[in-house]
Amino acid sequence: MTNNINIKPKEATAIINSLIGGVVPKIGVQHITVGRSEEIAAFVTALEDVRNGHSMVKFWIGDFGSGKSFMLHLLNTVALKQKFVVANADFTPDNRLYANDGKAVALYTAIMDNIAIQTKPEGGALPTLMEKWIEQVITQTAEKNNISLTQIRSEEYLNLVQSNIMKTINEITEVGGFDFGTVIMKYYEGYIKDDDQLRKNALKWLKGEYHTKTEAKQDLGVREIVNDLNFYDMLKNFCKFFVSMGYSGFMINLDEAINLYKISTSVMREKNYEKILSIYNDCFQGKVANLFFNFAGTKEVLENERRGLFSYHALKSRLETNRFETAGVRDFAQPVIRLLPLDHNEIFVLLNKLKDIFDFNYKMESDITDEEILQFMEEMFNKPGAAEFLTPREVIRDFLNILNILRQNPDLDKSKLFGDIEIRDERPNEFSLDNIEEL
Known part of the structure; x- marks a missing residue:
């Protein structure tokens, strides 16, 4: 049995169950990190700056399934070890940065509910x-x-x-x-x-x-409440509060920025982008200390000139990519970090790690060789539609599902199992919005 991985049983179970369910595990992501060392190194440098009193905003941009949510969870793990207070929330149709009907304070509540520290990494701290x-x-x-x-x-x-x-x-x-x-x-x-x-x-x-x-x-006996207009001031108060206790700073991760892109009225969408701009300016002009915001979204959310962040001119001028950057020469110090898809070698390493964690979780040894993992990958990447639709999320889920089938039916023919895989387009139908009339 594989015993050479340093993982807690609780983490192993969370990893396997979450990935089979198509979601990112809340704990243990560091055990399945592959091919993101430069991004993490840049992030650790940024954390050090924030610990020293600066503030920071980063935008993690990648295609659907390219690992944005995974990256945010990984950032959490790193930041918690560096004694940051961390909180995560998703933008949804009912959670946003600017509103006048309770949707902004709903985002604030989600952030406060998910506050985590190293001894309570799952939130509620x-x-x-x-x-x-x-x-x-x-x-x-x-x-x-x-x-x-x-x-x-x-x-x-x-x-x-x-x-x-x-x-x-x-x-x-x-x-x-x-x-x-x-x-x-x-x-x-x-x-x-x-x-x-x-x-x-x-x-x-x-x-x-x-x-x-x-x-x-x-x-x-208080006169005011936290509302849509003052919630950001409260987040800044909490940041100072945490730092006064000896924490390094407050890191807030906001995922699913597609839900800002989807706001149908252009005025309300702009107000949300204006709020991102004011957070960005506060952080980079030194108006706040020890605060770190991470936003995650798809390329379209960033670059679409009609509905994306680039539709708001003041943001576009701040977030345009360093024009000297190429695929081979990256600048990880800029506010926008583009997550490139994992290459085949990295996916192979990842599947091997997952096999080890699967075996550790079920106290067994899977009867699947490196050659068979490569055969599985070849089958997947050569299927019709793979080039267009296949995401790491789907590869991982299918691989773990196959391990589960083999665990319970060890005599099955693996080649047949691999051959039965079908590629589905799992991308949400999020960009068919261009047909929506602006209100």
């Missing part, structure tokens, strides 16, 4: 971070006032700790800091008084889940 920060303030207050750590937690000192919470928040936040501080004081009160509901209400506010100011005032 906001309560952990809140309590960690509060513990830091409690310790500082106790030391400063010469009170024991046990005593300081009593209700007698509640106001003292709360005023320190407010003072600390005021020092690190700008827009909306007062309400942010008030809510964290309420969270602390719930923490000390064992009032779960108060803590839940505070988290609900921080995650942008209050829909009316009246309800928030009633529950928490």
Whole structure:
């Protein structure tokens, strides 16, 4: 049996189950990384800059199935190891950067729900971070006032700790800091008084889940709520909050940018692109520190002059490719990183890695040789439609499905199995939008 891979059983299971399901595993992606070393090296350099107080925006552009989502998950793994707080969210028809009907705050809520740290890589880490920060303030207050750590937690000192919470928040936040501080004081009160509901209400506010100011005032005594217009200020506040706790910075990954391209009204689409521009300018002009945004989308999303990012002139001038770049000479320092498809050698290495992980997961040894893996690849890449439609996602899924069939039916003829594979066009019908009338 293959034992030469350093992988946790939980990671192996996540990798196999996710890839068979056609999605990227949330954990363990570093074990199946192939052919992206230059991109990762450039990303590590960028992370170092952000840790040192700069901010950054990157656009990861590639065809459908070329590994954009995979890349974002890989960036997470690297950033978490570098002590960043990381969050992921997808643009959807109901989640966007600019809106006036709750769709922008819905994106914010998705980001806050998915906050991850190294000890909680799968997300949901906001309560952990809140309590960690509060513990830091409690310790500082106790030391400063010469009170024991046990005593300081009593209700007698509640106001003292709360005023320190407010003072600390005021020092690190700008827009909306007062309400942010008030809510964290309420969270602390719930923490000390064992009032779960108060803590839940505070988290609900921080995650942008209050829909009316009246309800928030009633529950928490605050005048404002997180909404479509101020959510970006809240993300910047959280970034400062995380850095004040000793984290390197805050990295936010936004995938499926096709859903901005798909917005049917040109005015609303432009407003979303304007928001990307203002984030871009903030990050590159030094208006914010320790913040890293990654956007992922297809080439069409970037370059389409009528609906894509290039339809917004100020973005086009910033995102055009370095004209000295060629397929052989790449510039990974520019904001747009184009993900080239894996070549056949890289796919072969990847399938070998997957076989090892599959065997580790099922505690077995697959009866499939390197020659047979090559035969499988040859069958796939020579099928009608392969050149046009075949993506790594489909190759991986078919390969794992074959391993699963062979695991349960070891006597089957592999050549026949390989021959039965059919290539499907799995690309979403996303660009047939040119027929839509602009509203």
